[in-house]
Amino acid sequence: MTNLKVGGVPEHFNYPWYLTLKNKAYTKRNINLRWQDFPGGTGQMCKALRQGEVDIAIVLTEGIIKDIANGNPSKILQTFVSTPLIWGIHVGAKSKFTKMADLEHATIAISRFGSGSHLMAIVNAYNQGWNIENLKFKVIGNLQGGIAALTNGEADYFMWEHFTTKPLVDNGTFRRIDDCPTPWPCFVIAVRNEVLENNFNEVKEVLDIINAETRNFKKINNIDEILATRYEQQLEDIQKWLKITEWNDGKPLTKNLVTRIQNKMVQFNVIQEKKNSGELIKNMYI
Numbered sequence: 001m002t003n004l005k006v007g008g009v010p011e012h013f014n015y016p017w018y019l020t021l022k023n024k025a026y027t028k029r030n031i032n033l034r035w036q037d038f039p040g041g042t043g044q045m046c047k048a049l050r051q052g053e054v055d056i057a058i059v060l061t062e063g064i065i066k067d068i069a070n071g072n073p074s075k076i077l078q079t080f081v082s083t084p085l086i087w088g089i090h091v092g093a094k095s096k097f098t099k100m101a102d103l104e105h106a107t108i109a110i111s112r113f114g115s116g117s118h119l120m121a122i123v124n125a126y127n128q129g130w131n132i133e134n135l136k137f138k139v140i141g142n143l144q145g146g147i148a149a150l151t152n153g154e155a156d157y158f159m160w161e162h163f164t165t166k167p168l169v170d171n172g173t174f175r176r177i178d179d180c181p182t183p184w185p186c187f188v189i190a191v192r193n194e195v196l197e198n199n200f201n202e203v204k205e206v207l208d209i210i211n212a213e214t215r216n217f218k219k220i221n222n223i224d225e226i227l228a229t230r231y232e233q234q235l236e237d238i239q240k241w242l243k244i245t246e247w248n249d250g251k252p253l254t255k256n257l258v259t260r261i262q263n264k265m266v267q268f269n270v271i272q273e274k275k276n277s278g279e280l281i282k283n284m285y286i
Contacts (some may be wrong), residue, residue, distance in 0.1 A: 002193070002202045003032045008058035010242065011164050012038040012231045014080055014185060017058070017215040025209045031202050039142040043112030049074050050182060055195045056206065060116040060124075061271060062182070063265045064190045067114060069275045071080070073193045075282035076258070077207065079248040080086065080214075085186035086162040087120045090174040092150035097157065098130060100178050102139070105184055106156035107136045110150040114133060117146075117159050119270050124159065124180040124269045147173060148162050176279045204284050214247035231263065252283040 004026075015034060020026065026033040034056060038044045040055050048054040051161035058080050059065070068074055091097045097106065110118040118137065125132050138155040140146050147168065149155040159180065168174045188208075191203055198212040217223065228238045260279035265271045 001030055001032045002199055003034070004037060004056060004199065004202065004206065004255070005034050005054045006056040006058070006206075007036040007038045007048060007054040009041055010039060010056040011161065012233070012238070012244075013245070014058055015227060015230070016210060016217050016247070020209050020213050021122060025213075026206065029202075029205045029207060029209070031136050033206060037145075041111045041117065041142065043115030044142075046072055046114060047095060047112075048175075049192055050218050052192065052194070054255055055199075056189065056191050056203070058187055060119075060182075061184050061186060061188050062119045062265060063114060063116055063169045064188060064263060065258070065265065065280060066271055068117065068190075068280050069271060070114075074190045075193060075196060076186050076188045076190050076253055076280055077172070077203070077282055078189055078250065078253050079187065079285055080210075082185045082248040083153045083244060083246045084183070085116070087116075087124075087171070087180045087182070088162040088165050088174075089157060089159050089177045090150065090165060091157050091177055092153075093172050093175055095150070095156065095221060097177065101240050102265040103177065104128070104130050105134065107134075107138050107154075107242050108135050109140045109155035109158040111142055111145070112137075112139060113137070120182065122270050123183070123268045129178065132269050144205050150174065153258060160238065163233065163237055164231075164236050166234070170234070183264050184247070200284075211248075211250035215249040217247060218242055237278045249277065250285075252285055255281065271276065 008117045042060040044065040045057040045059050140149045146158040169176050224238050228235045255277040262274040
């Protein structure tokens, strides 16, 4: 039995992993796959990959490209969710800020430097024509830290996935100022180089299983109701999310796509220079 550890955010995007684990799909292939939640998001997972605490991670595209370029000994194997992530831009319920222009000189809550909440704040600032050099950040760890920082005034706004934070908008904890979608496919699957060298076939088995699950995920009977209950969402919000979300069912990540993503990341000042895209990815199906 091969032991592998996989990590991801505890959000509805990753429910297919829960189903495959529940059905013991990996055990049947002689793989002991263990899931770990990472509420701190991509920055926390990049650190775990670097330190060997997790073998496989379901991470945000922009975060892992930046981290591998900065020396993370991992490769991107494929996209996991091929559609953009919709980032909600939130202020506290009692905030004086009411529109995007109010936020130009405000303090931004981010989970970690290099995380999606950090990098997408830069993308949003670029979109608004703000001076990126002047952005001010407050590191808050995770969503709960963001709630605390906006409530007690340590930070002014916080970017997190639109539908995950929708219940906090509904209950009056946050107000949403606007949305900012990623200009690239949002989640990818990354694996440590050491694991690829030692367990290539097992990793390929894992991909085959999860891709088979996501291929028919939206056709599962009452999946909208199941997700709404599990993630404490309004049914209509989950139905909207399912309509705009597409999983990749196994097509490899191409050098051309990674180069296009890097071009945008350079344009947005998220990274300073492009790396050879071939050094960032590994095609499992050649």
